[in-house]
Amino acid sequence: MKAVIVRSFGGPEVLEVAEVPTPEPGPGQVRIRVAAAAVNPVDVQTRTGALTAGGLLPKREVIGIGWDVAGVIDEVGSQVAGFRRGDTVIGLSDRLALPLKTQAEHVVLDADAVAAVSADTDLVAAATLPLGGLTAAQALDIAAAKPGDTLLVTGAAGAVGGYTVQLAALAGVRVVAVAGADDEELVRGLGAEFFVPRSADLPAAVRDLVPGGVHTAVDAASVGMLALDGVRSGGSLVSVLGNAPMPLRGIRVSNVWIRADGPRLTELAAVGLRCRVADVLPLDEVAEAHRRLEAGGLRGRLVLVP
Structure with a gap:
């Protein structure tokens, strides 16, 4: 089968679509025939070596790429209850140091990292949900x-x-x-009551809208102290990118470290969240997907299909 791997760190040219043996599920695992796999910033950080330089990813001869997956189970390991061949699913590969991950024709995941979805689900759109949706949900759990x-x-x-x-x-x-500034209509459509353009003086603009500051913040753009300054004393802030600011003014500051959670993913899939797809590319064009992601300006995820 084909799978996206890297053997050395660098630009998009180090991404290799290699022929590798089809993996077999072990106890407690399922194998998914991949229909779609989203491309995320963590894939770029893996490819460039940033995660290894940061001490998060041990050096390996071969490193697989991809976290999100949507597809159909085609093999079930022993000691698995609740899944069978032919089930349509989405899932998350949350371990970094694996030789094979989701950007492939098949992937093996622990069954508790997988969620069943209906057979008529748009799998390209659904492939954008696991990493982003679970990160958001777990950040909100911490924010409370x-x-x-x-x-x-x-x-x-x-x-x-x-x-x-x-x-x-x-x-x-x-x-x-x-x-x-051009995204105001979009984010209000997602449910935001207030809007602040990122070009504004963030703390001042937030406190103009919410006197005294907000109760809590989820910092998905890594603006750090600027976000913290918009939070009221004794509030809380959750950083998505693992670089939480100093906990000034009694503010509870935390990082969210994503983990796979099949039951929670099942709940998210049932809510009917708006899943945004920027474009769909064949697996062989993974390098182009990385170039486009690094260029910025995308609204929604790029999705690879085998």
Whole structure:
């Protein structure tokens, strides 16, 4: 089968679509015939060696690429309950140091990292949900905003930010969204009550809208102290990119470290969140997908199809 791997770090040219043996599921695992796999910033960070330089990814001779997947189970390992061949599913590969991941024709995942979806699901769109949706949901769990609370979301037009806005709004949380000036209609459509263009003086603009500052923030754009300064004393801030600012003014500051969670992913798939696809490319064009992602300006994820 074909799979995207890297054997050395560098630009998009180091991405290799290699012929590799089709993996077999072990106990507690399922094999998925991949219909679609989204391309995420973490894939770029893996390819460039940034994760290895940061101590997150040990050096390996071969490293697989891809976190999100949508497809159909075609083999079930022992000790698996609740799944069978032919089930349509989405899932998340959350381990970094694997030789094979989701950008491939087949992938093996632990069964508890997989969620069943209906057979008529748009799998290209659904492939954008696992990483972004679970990150947003887990960040909101940490933020612990209650209905009626105010929540600042930076990077609100991005994948994680967009899912955060939607989930917060569905929970009755009042969202202050930060994004590019051209994205106001988009983020309000996702459920944001307030909008701040990212060119504005962020703390001042937030406090003009919410006197005293917001109750909590999810910093999906890594603006750090600027987001913190918009949070009221004793509030909370959750950083998506693992670089949380200093916890000044009694603000509870945390990082969200994504983990696969099949049951939670099942819940997210049932909510009817808006999944945004920027474009669809064949697996063989993974290098072009990385170039486009690094160029910026995308609204939604690029999705690879074998």
